Amino acid sequence: MSRLIHALAALAVLGLAAGCTSAPDIDEASVAGAASGKADLAPASPFWVDPESPAAQQIETWQEEGRTRDAELLRRIADRPAALWPAGENDPTVPVTEAATAARREGRTALFAAYNIPHRDCGQHSAGGAADADAYRTWIEKFAAALGKAKALVVLEPDAVAHIVDGCTPGIHHGEREALLGEAIDRLKRQPGTKVYLDAGNPAWIRDPQKLGQLVQRLYRAGIARADGFALNVSNFQTDEVTKEYGLRLSADLGGKHFVIDTSRNGNGPLPGEWCNPPDRALGTPPTFDTGEPALDAYVWVKRPGESDGTCEGGPNAGQWWPEYALELARNAKE
Known part of the structure; x- marks a missing residue:
């Protein structure tokens, strides 16, 4: 039995309950929860919460170091669900299976981001992806199979379509990418409990009416008609209001397709001109x-709050845990 399953069993025996609070004051129950060194599992949440997330582990470390106040603030992240991003270079079977199994046991929905398309991120902080089309097909097959019959919400390939529209991804790869995205949608939708949302960028990215029309066309070519909808604002900071308005406009152009919004770090909105680890941001809608x-x-946390966007503003490599940035997001949270 994995560490994850052991942790879930232990927490069930202990009967831990959620203690997430939006107020700055810390009550005795919250302090007791932080002192236990374990994140609550947010029983009211419809989504599965990872009890071994970096935030949950950081709470334990800070409690041992006497940083009780900081540990309690970090529960605003640790107690809430965020998407799992299985490492693209590795077989995703084990982490996806563990999360899906745990979510199914609790009757909740597991959140995932599938992020491994070839030629990913155009050479920026998260560059890479599968070596070629066949490697990606193999990876997505393993990913989908690992979901089993669990309820899951998968955000498919952040930035992949928008990078076609903005010209970042070379034209030679466009046809292959659209085909792979369509195949991935079809494969994931074979799982009975899985919903798939193809990423469509964010309101600050594709704004020009002509470009927006191209985005709609590219989403159709990538199989959006067979997906459950599209995802917006992944790893970005656009506000709920702005993103919802953009989403409704895009939905109308896509025949009424539904959408989800990443609200993980948009509590203070964007910082003009900064997308990589901008300071003074805040957690958004849970x-x-x-x-x-x-x-x-749904409002979902796709970007895991506290994981770096890249080596900017003093941050570590993209995807690595940055506890002080996580603490700032939690400290600035409005709820």
Whole structure:
């Protein structure tokens, strides 16, 4: 039995309950929870919460170091669900299976980001991806199979379509990429509990009406009609209001397709001119299916708060845990 399953079993025996608070004051129950060194599992959340997330582990470390106040603030991240991004260079079977199994046991939905398309990120901080089309097909097959019958929400390939539209991805790769995305949608949708949202960038990226029309065309070519919808604002900071308005416009152009919004770090909105580890940002709306908008299926945390965008503003490599940045996001959170 994996460490993950052991942890879940232990927490179930202990009967830990959620203690996430939006107020700056710390009550006795919250302090007791932080002192335990374990993140709560947010029973009210419809999404599965990883009890071994970097934030949960950081709480333990800071408690041992006497940073009780900081540990408690970090529970605003550790107690809430964020997407799992299986490493592209590795077989995704084990982490996806463990998360899906744990989520199914609890009757919750597991969140994932599938991020391994060839020629990913155009040579920027997260450059890489599968070596070629066949390697990607193998990877997505393993990813999908590992989901089993669990309820899962998969955000498919952040930036992949938008990078075609903005010209970042060379034209020689466009046809292959669209074909691979369509195949990935079809394979993932064979899993009975899986919903797939193809990434469509963010409102600050593709704004020109002509480019927006191209985005719609490219999304269709990539199989959006067979997906459950599209995802917006992944790893970005655009506000809920701006992103929802953009999403509704895009939805209308896509025949009413639904969408989800990444709210992991948009609590203070964007910092003009800065997308990589901008300072003074905040956690956004906690993950929920309760959005008040029929076409907006969920607010989700796709980017894991506290993981670096890249080596900018003093951050570590993209995807690596940065505890002080996580603490700033939590400290600035409005709820």
